[in-house]
Amino acid sequence: MSSVSAPLSLQQLKEKQLVWSGRHSGLRQQACIPSGYRLLDQALDGGWPRSGVVDIETKCFGVGELRLLLPALESLAQMRPLQAWLGMPARLAPFPFRPANIERSLLIHAEDKKQHWALEQLLASRCCSAVVFWSKGISPAQAKRLQVVALESQTLVFMIRTAEAQISLPLSLRMRLEAMEEGLQLNIFKRQHAWPLSPFVLDMPLPYPKSMVEPELIEGGDNILRFPSLSEMSL
């Protein structure tokens, strides 16, 4: 005589460890760094990972990729003040940083083939809290190695790349940026120990202070500001 047992509730299944929920798997890193953007924090369950490599793909530079990182870099600087910048595509200017961060930023100019070596030294030293790295291409093996070293040294690496067809890279977080009229669209297509997210648009702050008044455009009027010659300007 077999007795038909009553169907178990979901809670009971979970207690018996027959149902496993991915989001609270325990594998998820507990430590997070608030990104400074509410929407992004919500999407990432708290913020950027505390350590590891965050891969940021963008079609071109200058879409607000650094503005996305600055709040996190500022809060990371409170843990370990030294931060490093590697492989800048142009002259990096200190203007967006806080004075304390200007003081403790290392700018590293390395030849292309020495960049990964320099990055590994930065990580192995364990004295940088974050490294921003403009990559010119990385192989899966290099990415794996980088990820392991970054986790071990508790350093957060932001790797910014111009988008290219890429095979899967074993990194903490991968996202693609797309600039839109209304802000920056983030497509987080790979997260470690969590599901990818559907793309969403982040309202980025403007690169200039809000206190500045927008010039008012006159409908149909001559809105061109003429540039005065030196002779016109009486000194």
Next chain:
Amino acid sequence: MLWLALTFPQLQLDSLAAVEEAKEGSIARVIIDKQQKIIQKNVLAADSGIQAGMKLGTAAALADPLTVHVYEESFELQRLQELAQACYEHSADIALISSDTLVFEVSSMLQLYGDFPTYWQALSEVIASQSLTVQGAIAPSVLAAREIARSTGPNSNMTSQFEGRDSWLSALKRLSIAQLDIPFATQKQLEHLGLKRVEQLHELCQHTQARKELGVRLGRELLLYLDRLFGEVAYPLNYFRPPEQFTCSILLDHEIQSSVSLLFPLKRLLQALQTYLQSRTKRVQKLCLSLQQRDGREQRVDSSSAEPLRDSQSWLSLMQLRLERVELEAPVLGLRLEASDLLEETQQTQDLFEPVAGLAPEQLVSRLQAGLGESSVRRFQVQEDHRPEYAFSEQCALKQAEKPNVCDCSLSVRPSLFLDSPQPLLENIQLIHGPERIQSAWWTDQVICRDYFVARNLDQQTLWVFRDEQQQWYVHGLFA
């Protein structure tokens, strides 16, 4: 005061033999002077019948094969300096008085060591490690100690010498005049006067009149020498002071062609450096490595660290990075490591609660500089200039900031990435903010008069563009 004189009669021979016999096995070996007379010989040469003072031709007939070296006084002086350096750990006042003799001031050291055997034990261990023939004597006069030491047999029992120190005068008196360090002509003159032994000289010097006569006939130098010999007048000494500069060299027994294989001998040099620095509680920030090539030329490799270091391991890892970037001009036969500018040790406190132990930022910077080059690691320097491209610069990460890096940029619009030079604007843009007029530096040649705008192009990049006086448009930066 009591002086211990240690004479090394075969200093050059012993030093050369120690290096070369390890490779070639022992053969008869002699050192000749400028007149081609034998002045130093090893045991094998002596067994063949070679004696000091022999002509080279005679010696060559007696021993075959025979290795001949020419005497070099500078080499012996250099070796004596090294010996004094090694002994300096155990004895305070050391002086070089000739190319073969070191004198040690004993009486003050006895207070430290308690008794002579303990002191001699410490010294003799150092000397034995160099495998040198040594002759010693103790006397209250520096010159007497040296002359007795030169006349005694090798490796004599120093403790019994010390116990018999009061009979130094009689030991001195037993010497013949030929054993004194006086010019050959004077020796001959003394001989013609019928003086052969030091005893006779000593007696003469007791009589004021005879002493005066001696001075008139043979010169005041002899009188001064005798006064110093008998301890009437102190002998002026320049005490050895350890050099404020570390130099150590190594000769390789084969040529090294790749810079990476230099690390092994380099490790030994760095070990020596560490010992040197430890005994002085100093650190160094800069090392200079000379790679010696076969034709006598040298290739220099400088290495510096962001913070003063002592530990040989830390230096080795820095040098390793540095050497990886070096291309050897020619095969290397020897290495010389030099370090000047010794810095005081500063106590560094380690944060007890620092969770992740890592390198100090200065160490990181020196590693990166060693691997990438001095100028590759930089940091910001903010300048007071209205022209945006001159408002900041980069400088070497190690330099102290000339002025505080304060920039209040919150009120102005500045991009985070600047193009190296403004590029002509070649695409359609939409202005979203501006203008901001920057007109400055009219007192220089680089006048700028620009209207800056924030703009967005079709790729949705945020650009910093400007229009100059000629109504030309340029892109100057990116808001990343």
